Amino acid sequence: KLPRSIGILGLGAIGLEMGLALARLGVRVVAGDLKSTPAGITDPEVRARALELFSPELTTWLGHPVEVKAVGEALRMHSGEASATVDLVLAALGRQPNVEQLDLAKAGVTMDTHGQPIVDSATLRAAGKAMLFLAGDVSPDRPLMHEAIDEGVIAARGALHSLDNGTDKAVPGRRAAMSIMFSNPDVASVGMPYDRLDMSRTVIGTAQGSGNGRSRILGAEGNLVRVYVDRHSGMLLGAGLVAVRGEHLAHSLAWAVQRGDTVEALLAMPYYHPSIEEMLQSALKDAAKQIAANRQKDASAGFYTNLTGRP
Amino acid sequence: KLPRSIGILGLGAIGLEMGLALARLGVRVVAGDLKSTPAGITDPEVRARALELFSPELTTWLGHPVEVKAVGEALRMHSGEASATVDLVLAALGRQPNVEQLDLAKAGVTMDTHGQPIVDSATLRAAGKAMLFLAGDVSPDRPLMHEAIDEGVIAARGALHSLDNGTDKAVPGRRAAMSIMFSNPDVASVGMPYDRLDMSRTVIGTAQGSGNGRSRILGAEGNLVRVYVDRHSGMLLGAGLVAVRGEHLAHSLAWAVQRGDTVEALLAMPYYHPSIEEMLQSALKDAAKQIAANRQKDASAGFYTNLTGRP
Numbered sequence: 001k002l003p004r005s006i007g008i009l010g011l012g013a014i015g016l017e018m019g020l021a022l023a024r025l026g027v028r029v030v031a032g033d034l035k036s037t038p039a040g041i042t043d044p045e046v047r048a049r050a051l052e053l054f055s056p057e058l059t060t061w062l063g064h065p066v067e068v069k070a071v072g073e074a075l076r077m078h079s080g081e082a083s084a085t086v087d088l089v090l091a092a093l094g095r096q097p098n099v100e101q102l103d104l105a106k107a108g109v110t111m112d113t114h115g116q117p118i119v120d121s122a123t124l125r126a127a128g129k130a131m132l133f134l135a136g137d138v139s140p141d142r143p144l145m146h147e148a149i150d151e152g153v154i155a156a157r158g159a160l161h162s163l164d165n166g167t168d169k170a171v172p173g174r175r176a177a178m179s180i181m182f183s184n185p186d187v188a189s190v191g192m193p194y195d196r197l198d199m200s201r202t203v204i205g206t207a208q209g210s211g212n213g214r215s216r217i218l219g220a221e222g223n224l225v226r227v228y229v230d231r232h233s234g235m236l237l238g239a240g241l242v243a244v245r246g247e248h249l250a251h252s253l254a255w256a257v258q259r260g261d262t263v264e265a266l267l268a269m270p271y272y273h274p275s276i277e278e279m280l281q282s283a284l285k286d287a288a289k290q291i292a293a294n295r296q297k298d299a300s301a302g303f304y305t306n307l308t309g310r311p
Numbered sequence: 312k313l314p315r316s317i318g319i320l321g322l323g324a325i326g327l328e329m330g331l332a333l334a335r336l337g338v339r340v341v342a343g344d345l346k347s348t349p350a351g352i353t354d355p356e357v358r359a360r361a362l363e364l365f366s367p368e369l370t371t372w373l374g375h376p377v378e379v380k381a382v383g384e385a386l387r388m389h390s391g392e393a394s395a396t397v398d399l400v401l402a403a404l405g406r407q408p409n410v411e412q413l414d415l416a417k418a419g420v421t422m423d424t425h426g427q428p429i430v431d432s433a434t435l436r437a438a439g440k441a442m443l444f445l446a447g448d449v450s451p452d453r454p455l456m457h458e459a460i461d462e463g464v465i466a467a468r469g470a471l472h473s474l475d476n477g478t479d480k481a482v483p484g485r486r487a488a489m490s491i492m493f494s495n496p497d498v499a500s501v502g503m504p505y506d507r508l509d510m511s512r513t514v515i516g517t518a519q520g521s522g523n524g525r526s527r528i529l530g531a532e533g534n535l536v537r538v539y540v541d542r543h544s545g546m547l548l549g550a551g552l553v554a555v556r557g558e559h560l561a562h563s564l565a566w567a568v569q570r571g572d573t574v575e576a577l578l579a580m581p582y583y584h585p586s587i588e589e590m591l592q593s594a595l596k597d598a599a600k601q602i603a604a605n606r607q608k609d610a611s612a613g614f615y616t617n618l619t620g621r622p
Contacts, residue, residue, distance in 0.1 A: 175581035248559030
């Protein structure tokens with residue numbers, strides 16, 4: 001039996017997915033987060049679109065701490081000026097690594113201010129003099145199952161490599177980063193996040209709404225896809241999106257980032273009609289247009305030297 | 312207002328998609344095709360799975376001509392031993408190219424036995440002495456909108472190229488072939504079709520059912536994905552599938568075929584959990600296992616020479 005109302009503390013993946021699921025089952029949902037953005041979104045346009053799409057479904061309190069007090073059978077929530085009474089509260093605040101009993105500090109591991117081990121995300125070796133490799137949900141970098149599988153291999157190879165420098169089993173690299181909220185429309189980010197882009201050398205190709213009737217039937221009118229592209233090489237660096245079936249676009253984009261694909265190479269790929277993938281094509285076309293315009297501008301500013309001798 | 316029952320002549324894309332849509336709206340559907348396979352499927356396992364999934368929803372008569380007779384207000388359909396009475400009949404038999412008024416034969420175009428122009432699908436030049444290029448739905452090769460857009464460019468560039476051999480605008484190649492029925496689960500084929508594979512040098516990697524809870528929620532239990540891989544190079548040649556969200560898998564696979572990706576390269580890509588894309592990973596792993604087993608077999612049969620000198 002579902003409650004009539006629920007408060008959710010934390011608007012990460014779990015908070016957002018559970019909040020929307022419960023709201024769509026008819027529960028009144030109030031979800032709060034100390035952070036000012038839900039689901040770890042760093043792209044301000046994706047953030048705005050996600051809030052626009054989801055706030056009619058659930059009340060979102062962002063950027064303030066949330067307090068909860070028991071008032072009889074109910075729970076009273078406060079956040080800044082806002083308050084609400086709910087039947088239940090779900091705490092979706094993430095987990096602490098389950099390493100407390102291991103006394104890692106005594107083993108020579110350097111701990112952070114929260115008392116958690118510091119781990120190098122490329123090698124998974126813990127900081128400090130201990131020869132210790134930590135795989136899985138221990139570090140907050142990518143607490144995802146498909147990453148944990150890789151991390152097992154990376155940690156084991158790293159340990160073997162440290163024991164025997166002659167081993168020919170190289171430590172594998174990390175795959176292209178990908179984060180997906182199954183929120184329908186999905187929120188996803190791929191490759192380099194928006195807040196780490198060097199804007200002086202980035203163009204952002206955008207597609208929104210729906211280009212075809214079938215996408216409209218799938219509810220794609222609110223879709224927003226943003227691809228981050230190096231303006232000089234044309235290489236795809238990353239993407240942020242909120243889109244129906246966005247998880248699949250995220251896969252195509254992550255594969256392209258991992259391969260080091262350029263916008264030009266991606267525009268040569270097939271895009272079936274009518275499909276959601278046509279939005280990728282539109283975003284990439286937008287990026288290509290900006291790159292071409294920039295080249296022209298840079299050329300007339302003397303940035304490029306004409307090496308071919310042609311006019 | 313929907314009819315209570317409908318007969319569909321032709322089980323190509325339109326016949327299958329309309330038939331399933333009407334069946335899911337509560338209409339009794341009887342669909343027949345002279346061909347023994349629906350939706351142009353050539354992979355026998357994909358065919359069997361598609362029929363298994365769809366035949367509880369619509370009655371399918373395959374491999375026999377269908378006759379229709381008016382009986383009062385109703386229509387009586389016959390196919391082999393089978394017969395049914397329906398309210399309406401939808402003819403989904405494809406279209407004839409709209410070129411009859413053009414008198415192409417008089418212009419020197421070679422026509423086929425059905426009186427249609429023969430067109431080279433790579434260059435779109437019509438056979439015969441006429442310098443004529445035909446784009447769009449004229450040839451039955453790929454009557455798809457996203458292909459028609461390419462064909463406009465190919466035909467125009469081909470024509471320009473023929474007029475002026477010195478043009479530096481090359482005639483673009485065709486993209487990786489992709490065919491998708493939006494039948495939910497989708498039927499799709501990518502790259503080289505099953506009936507054109509050289510089986511002596513092909514391994515087929517298979518994944519079926521659903522590997523994770525979320526796929527089960529999406530109704531993926533009946534999914535079947537088959538990837539066709541060159542057993543020597545490990546290169547992905549094509550794929551056939553019937554799968555929930557299969558249109559998105561088809562895109563990833565078509566992009567991989569167009570890039571000439573190997574199974575090894577594709578297994579290095581990220582596959583988010585829990586997602587339908589994990590089925591691709593499973594099918595590719597199955598192919599990789601077969602390739603490794605074949606290599607071992609071939610090596611012990613003396614097919615390979617050890618060039619490294621290592622044991």
